[in-house]
Amino acid sequence: MMSFSKRTVIASLFAAFLFPALPSVAANQQPAAVLQNPGAEIVVTVNGRKITQEDLDTATNNLMPLVTYHNAVSEERLKGIQKKALENIINGELIYKYAKENKLDNVDKKEIDQQMKDLKKKLPKGDSLDKVLKRSNLTLEELKDDFKKDIVVARVSKSKSEEFKKKAEQSVDEAFLRDYYKKNLEKFKEPEQIHLRSILIKADPSGGQRVWNESKKKAEEIIKLAKEGKDFGKLAEERSEDPFAKSGGDMGWAHKGSLFPEIDEAAAKLKAGEISGPIMTIYGYHVIKLDGRKPPVQKKFEELNQKKLESELEQKEHKKLWKSWLDGMKTASKVEYFKKFD
Structure with a gap:
């Protein structure tokens, strides 16, 4: 579970050594209120608990992949990450409320002390916890309380996830x-297959129009010879410049969509025995011959990889149960948005 507390302010201090400051996605929007500190602007409240722009920015910062600089992330992707960060914050508040209502919020002092020790080890050289707390406008007790929240939320999340996993396994x-x-027969249908032979006359992409014209002319000559009755397989062995030449241009059976779109489109118009071309791709010009076509085949239930399907559906049911639980808590709570995140 992503940290949802004020401690994200401290966590972001470490990220600041690696990344420039996170730009606000809504920088060009009219603020809800003119504040001396823009970071204090309230973006959402969860059961009265105020979530500020600063909370959201630091949570977003923590979600940002560590291998990517913020200024290299598109605005669209940044908005998506920000939405996910806000969702994490809200879910964290909802789960913590659930924990308190069900008396699941007890945390051993040793766990919090260990978190404090781990945090101190991560502090930049020459810095201290007191200095960080002062810069972050946090007291030691507030920090410990935030650690407690994180521990409780992580523990409850793990417990509920295991509960939902068992339910999903039992239902599937x-x-x-x-x-x-x-109900989903189309998902278990083998698509149409085509059996093609191909001849490729290569053209260097950087060779200019003259090179491409010469390749096209060679392909047209092959089509003429094939239509006059010369064996397509022999032509492929003699003139094709792709790996299939050795097998007479035989590409075997292929599903629609597994070939170049240009070849797929041309093959769709052919009957068995017919030839098409020249077809231009990034490699040059192709001449194709359709040897055969197999219609779509509906797989029987017994032919399915049932273990794989079972695993996929269990994961799907697990996500559904998790979402339903969170949505139920959200409906029963008061979540107010003060900023749009379109």
């Missing part, structure tokens, strides 16, 4: 799999 039985199969 053979009857569930068969029902899913019947």
Whole structure:
């Protein structure tokens, strides 16, 4: 569970050594209120608990991949990360409220002390916890309280996740799999297959128009010879410049979508025995011959990889249960937004 507390302010101090400051996605928007400190602007409240722009910016900062500089992230992607950070903050507040209501918020003092020790070890050289707290406008007790929240939220999240995992495993039985199969037959259909032979006349992409014209002319000559009755396989062995030449241009059976779009499009118009080309791709000009076509085939339930399907559906059910739990708590809570995040 992502940290949702004020401690993200401290966590962001370490990130500051690696990255420039996080730009505000809503920098060009009219602020909800003119404040002396823009970071203090309230963006959302969860059951009365105020979440500020500073909270959101630092949470977003912590979600940012460490291998990427902020100024290299597109505005669209940054907005997506910011939305996820806000979702994490809200969910953290909801889970902590649930923990308190169900008396699950007891934390051993030793756990908090260990968190404090770990934090001190991560402080930059020459810095101290007192200095960081002062810069972050936090007291030691507030920091410890935030550590407690993080520990509680992580513990409850793990417990609920395990609970939902068991429920998902129990619900996804053979009857569930068969029902899913019947309702989603298209997902279990082998697409149409085509059997092609191909001849490629290469063209250097940097060779200029003359080179491409020469390649096209050679391809047109091959088409003429094939239509006059010369064996396509022999032509492929003699003239093709791709790995299939040795096998007479035989590409084997292929699903639609597994070939170049230009070849797929041309092949779709052919009947068995027909030839098409020249077809231009980044490699040069292709001449193709359709040897055969297999219609789509509906897989039987018994032919499926049922273990794989079972695993996929269990994960799907797990996510559904998790979302339903969070949505239920959100509906029962008062979440007010003071800023748009479109």
